[in-house]
Amino acid sequence: MGRELHRVQDGATSLPTLADVAAMAGVSRQTVSNALNNPSLLRADTLERVRAAIAHLGYTPNRAARNLRTKSSRLIGLRLTPFAEDTANATIDRFVHALVQATRAADYHVLLFDGNDPADPSSGYDDLVRSTAVDAFVVTDTFKGSPQAAYLEDGGVPFVAFGRPWTPAALHPWVDVDGAAGTSAATAHLLAQGHTRIAWIGWRKDSPIGEDRRAGWSRTMHGHGLPTTGLASRVEDCVASGVEAAGVLLDEARPTAFVCASDTLATGVLHQLHARGLRPGRDVAVTGFDDAPFAQLLPGGLTSVRQPVEEVAVQVVDRLGKLLTHREVFASGTLLEPTLVVRGSSER
Amino acid sequence: MGRELHRVQDGATSLPTLADVAAMAGVSRQTVSNALNNPSLLRADTLERVRAAIAHLGYTPNRAARNLRTKSSRLIGLRLTPFAEDTANATIDRFVHALVQATRAADYHVLLFDGNDPADPSSGYDDLVRSTAVDAFVVTDTFKGSPQAAYLEDGGVPFVAFGRPWTPAALHPWVDVDGAAGTSAATAHLLAQGHTRIAWIGWRKDSPIGEDRRAGWSRTMHGHGLPTTGLASRVEDCVASGVEAAGVLLDEARPTAFVCASDTLATGVLHQLHARGLRPGRDVAVTGFDDAPFAQLLPGGLTSVRQPVEEVAVQVVDRLGKLLTHREVFASGTLLEPTLVVRGSSER
DNA sequence: CGCTCGCACTAGAACGTTCCAACGGTACGT
DNA sequence: ACGTACCGTTGGAACGTTCTAGTGCGAGCG
Incomplete structure (x- = not known):
């Protein structure tokens, strides 16, 4: 119930919009928007009415429109290098799983992109952030002289590193394991x-x-x-x-x-x-x-x-959230204890 | 060069838009759009001029706006279940890496989401597709009676399965290993x-x-x-x-x-x-x-x-592309040979 | 009484792109 | 010479949301 798609006359399916919900509830679009984003602004009975309309129509906000308007995508980019066959290192894979879990709680999602070309550190990063495809990055490979970190810092791109900044002048939030x-x-x-x-x-x-x-x-x-x-x-x-x-x-x-x-x-x-x-x-x-x-x-x-990658992921997402809301770039780090x-x- | 952000008066940075490029090249917005999406429509000299302006401004199309207009995100959703510690199964991780590689060539990206709640197969899937966050899914866990596949089929959500449909009536594209x-x-x-x-x-x-x-x-x-x-x-x-x-x-x-x-x-x-x-x-x-x-x-x-997961990923993306462009849902499958x-x- | 204030809500603009209908101009066939 | 077709290009509308500036209204206060 309420999960059906809204059907238009020619048989094609289309999704309900804010306007549909507003019409049904007898309020303006903005009020519906507020019901979703700032419920406290509405009177209790109005909120109730709007919520009923949303449930009845099975309305889900359109991400693209929201992203366009708010200039944010609620997506976190993670560069994934090709699978290393001959080493036992599964830490990155464990981290990916953990990050997906951690981002969920913060209503973020993880976008993976290719790290095939290690020669150009900006490859991939640049387009993604300029096209507003992602809000921020998690950088995991800070170890090799970390050209990415320096590049992202220069470009003012928000990111949090899993790994300490090994260059002295680095000024970004990080989480690492001791x-x-x-x-x-x-x-x-x-x-x-x-x-x-x-x-x-x-x-x-x-x-x-x-x-x-x-x-x-x-x-x-x-x-x-x-x-x-x-x-x-x-x-x-x-x-x-x-x-x-x-x-x-x-x-x-x-x-x-x-x-x-x-x-x-x-x-x-x-x-x-x-x-x-x-x-x-x-x-x-x-x-x-x-x-x-x-x-x-x-x-x-x-x-x-x-390595406590689950905890690392939680901390990374936490810092990412602060970074993106407060817009403060404070270069503090957290060092977590591993277990034997x-x-x-x-x-x- | 040309990679600097465009600065506005108050010191905040903002990105160049189609309109900026159009103004610089002395053409309309639509012509710039065509230069990117249908270059063959432009006269050679116009195309050249537009491209120069794009390069000079360091313009990158805004994904959110494009997604809103075209009703597609060029994102493929993949549900990732929590990391299984006690089994040796790294196939899913190898597949994730391979999928990232394969999607790159097709100008898609991979969006990971959480598969924490196996009880509700629609959990996650539903919101993502209704909010236009992803265009399609790759379903990997068709083995457990595959409630996802059935659910997605019912909802008319495009997806390709890594794994054969073990239920007889299934009607979706799939790729699997013999x-x-x-x-x-x-x-x-x-x-x-x-x-x-x-x-x-x-x-x-x-x-x-x-x-x-x-x-x-x-x-x-x-x-x-x-x-x-x-x-x-x-x-x-x-x-x-x-x-x-x-x-x-x-x-x-x-x-x-x-x-x-x-x-x-x-x-x-x-x-x-x-x-x-x-x-x-x-x-x-x-x-x-x-x-x-x-x-x-x-x-x-x-x-x-x-298992040849790299080849599986390529085939999956290929089918996904066909599914999304031609809109034909043909339930054909491909069976690949593993190697010993x-x-x-x-x-x- | 008149003024201000805050509450609950609204109308219109804006985000940046692509779709759509139409434009002037040239080339062609009759 | 005139209609037709096509080519390259254009301006305006549209996608669905949130931002901004407001509206009407009742309460509080001098």
Whole structure:
């Protein structure tokens, strides 16, 4: 009832408009508009009448018209890069799901666009915002020197970053996860298990995220009076690199545990252990980062640092809302704590 | 150059409109509109002049206004259910990435919305289409009796399904992957490896997708004159079920190989083998379905059937385009072939 | 009583685009 | 020479909403 489409004479279907509702309720269009957007302005009986008409006609406001008039689309843009097959990184996918959930509560929707051309950071962003297709962006790839962030800041485009601004002069809101705290928790966990020679396998030095995560390990080691010299390796983020780095470290430094900057690298370590007949957890402990789905699916399981992406998404949307309503650009950030999920790869 | 925003007197920024371009080029608004949408209507020199003005002003058409006038948004809606942690299923995520790529070429964008309330199939869909927020939908979850598909068909909402219509009377375009062909290939591969006692672990009988995949296995077994009695198990799609089913089958039917309806179930089998000290590939072969990222990350690797989601996305968008331009609703479908990715879990 | 104030509501304009009907001009056929 | 057709272009209307400036009316106050 009331959900039927309004039929016009030639059999084609068309949707009811504000004017239709207004006519039925015996009020002006503006009053109907107010009933939807500022109900408190109406007298109780009028509101009731308008609402009855809306329900009876099955009226839904036309987004295009509303967008045109208000110059906003209630759409948040997110650039999605092609699926990375060879890494275990599912964080972006978890984040997409979480963002969809979080935006719903704020009556926003997520618009995905293509990030195929990393050479041109403005590609995609520019057209979308200039055509009023989206109100703002969520930027997730601030790590690679973040050309997007700088570009968007220059253009005055509203956005919130998932990831800290690693350039000093950046002035935008951001939400991030404390990677150092995560690796620190992993290291402390291994220390509690009795390990003292704990190695690090991370990314190359030009990755600020990698250096952050590394800092958690080294800080905690030093905090316990343990040396880190010769126990660290910095490689590409792929399984093969993890295998190789683990091999070198096992031969030269004889660690009894590995803290890794990613699940992908941790997977490489597990492969190396497998090849040498060493048992994960019992002989050598391993921890990863990101808690990819397969971390819990591996036989025994992989201990990993889990990012609270749901909370990140909620915070991002919250900041986005403030940014878009108050029009204040305040460059504050929030740092969230990850949690360590302990599984078989780090317990005897 | 030409990418600056047009500044108005009070310092606020506003974007150039068709009228601005028309004034600069010395033509009417309609001519500028034609220059963008029907360039062939213009004389060469006029077109040149208009294009120069567009470039100089950095003009981008306003989507909201265009959407309002044309009653279309060039947005495709996709309902995204919450992230499933405990299964290995990354197919939906791969598909999202692929769809973003595919829609780009057709100048569409993907709008994600929430699928939190499975009880009400119309939840979300209805508002989006009635408010002209999206032109059409891609429906991915046709498997559970697909209430969405029926609802959308009744409402005359354009959509294309990723997945066959399992109800006989369905009349909508669809694209799907031939699951039976995939399990058939897996079974044939195991037969070629010398296995004859090949077990099946699949889903409960009420899943048409599961029955389809199962048919590929049984068809191929029978085609080689091999019995299937006692070699099949139907369980929930989770790791624990896979472990249990593999245990029961190993005890009672003594298979030397397992074909599974999902990577999740295959993972369960691997766990069972691990617990019994049996080596995947050498002692007992295992194949999965969906080629989740961890299939290639596992030590040795998991042989799996890979769905060509990129091709699915392209086909879906193609059909969507036809549906939206020609307005013809022809209920034809396309069945694509999956490929078997052979890894260590099925080779000695 | 007259004035102001606030309440509930209204009429018209505006947002920026595309659709529609029509324009003047040239080329063609009869 | 005249009607017809087409080409390139134009001005005005329309899409459905919200913004702006107001209207009528009753209450409060000197």
